[in-house]
Amino acid sequence: MKEIYLDNAATTRVHPQVAEKMMDTMLNNYGNPSSLHRLGIRAEQAVKEVRELVAATINCQSQDIYFTSGGTEGNNMIIKGIVENKQRSRMRIITSATEHPSVLDVFSFYEEHQIEVVVLGVDEQGHIDLDELKATMNASTILVSIMGVNNELGTIQDLKAIGRIVKQANPNCVFHSDFVQGYMKIPIDVEACQLDALTMCSHKIFGPKGAGAVYIKKGINLKPLLRGGGQENNMRSGTENVPGIVGFGEAIRLRKESYLDELEAIRELRSRLIRGLEDQVEDIKVNGDPNGSPYVLNVSFNRVRGEVLLHSLEAKGIYVSTGSACSSHKKEKQYVLKAIGLLEEYKEGTIRISFSKDITKEDADETVRAIAEAVASLRLLIKARRKNKSQEKN
Structure with missing residues (x-):
């Protein structure tokens, strides 16, 4: 049975050339980048080349790129690093209602610790209200964190407009974007967007899991999450994941x-x-927004449960999801759908289809046929069950 993999927003299959490059690195360039001998220097050079490559893709200096284990660490590193570095009694931090859990959960943590948190609402397409952002900015605002491309809806926020508002209202406020779902899919220029920090990830672009990077503009002071050997210019201690970083670079x-x-x-x-x-x-x-990222399609089917539909498609070799993989086991996994005001009868029947370069027109057509068959079958089953229950009551 042919597999049609449509859960690329969760993760992508590692490209064979990436895997080959990583294997070569593990076997032949295995030195510790902090070592002073030839093998260490060679590993350090490999990391440096990828750092320069990442910087070139977002228009920043290579010294402003720091390697991480991925999106969750990157978001935590930036948000916690900014907040923990401040000593002021009054601080305001701003985000949106449709952020990834690795942002929202950190904001919730700080709200519990008496820091003022503003969570901006979104419209039915998932866009924040720029006027609301402008109204919430003040002299106490130290951080604004807005996702560039939503992982469940594909909605693209206007980062240039947001950057202008943030910097006009408070030039000292740090502007961060979780760009995990946009990196190397949607063009980004951190200078043009006046971004101070950006989160990127490898395994969404056919690179390995466990590798990612953050951009932190020179002059932005963060308190490191990890302390130890002082790697990554004291920003992220721990021996660099050289094979992962090299694999990330090859994917780019x-x-x-x-x-x-x-x-x-x-x-x-x-x-x-x-x-x-x-x-x-x-x-x-x-x-979501029809003009959002084409890589993500979020669609709801009335009178169908998304999880049941997912498994029905899986039986046919077609893989989709019901939302973010990072929130699939949480009670509040439908918080994004709630934020856009989706009607209750559609929420339960929602699936996310996420594309890659490997999907063909024939795959798309086969997916349509499989969904149509599954939905029709499930609706008939639900109708029959309701009829039986009604007869039992009578």
Whole structure:
């Protein structure tokens, strides 16, 4: 049975060339980058080359790039680093209602510790209200953290407009964006957006898990999460994951010349799948911004449970999700759908389909057919069960 993998927002399959590069590094470039001998210097040079490569993709200086284990550590490193470094009694930090749990949970932690937290609402497409942001900014605001591309909806926030508002209201406020779902998929320029910090991740772009990076603008003072050997310019102690970093770099190299062309192909693929679903399935709702990231499609089916639909598709070799992998086991896993005001009858029947370069038109058409069949079958089953219950009552 052929597999059609449509859960790429959760993770992507490692590219064979990335795996090959990592294996070569593990076997032949195994030195510790902090060692002073030839093997250490060679490993350090490999890390330096990737640092320069990451910097070039977002328009910053290479010394402003620090390697991490991925998005969750990167978000924690920046948010906690900013807040813990401040000694003021009055602090305000601002985020949005649809952020990744690695942002929202940190904000919730600080709210419990008497720091003023503002969580901006979003409209039905998932966009924050820029006027609301402007109204909440003040002299006590030390941090604004807004996700660039939403992991469940694909909604793209206007980071340039947000940056202007933040810096006009308070030039000393740090502007951070979780850009894990956008990096090397949607162009980003940290200077143009007036960003002070950015989070990136490897395993969303065919690189290895356990590798990522953050951009922290020179002059932004953070308290390190980890202390020890002083690696990463004292910002992130611990021996660097050289194979992971090299794999991250190879994934970037493989994408940097083609991802803008790929963007339009993915957009057409997403549109094709939407058209097919709307033609073949009744009572559905496509969520988010139609002009958002084409890599993510969030769609709801009335009178169907998303988790049951997921497993029905899995039985046919088609893999989707019901939302963020990082919140799939939480009671509040539908908080993003709640934030956009999705009607209750649609919430339970929501799935996320996330694309990659490996998906073909034939895959999209087969997915439409499989969803249409599964939804029809599940709705008939639900209808029969309700009829039986009604007869039992009578």
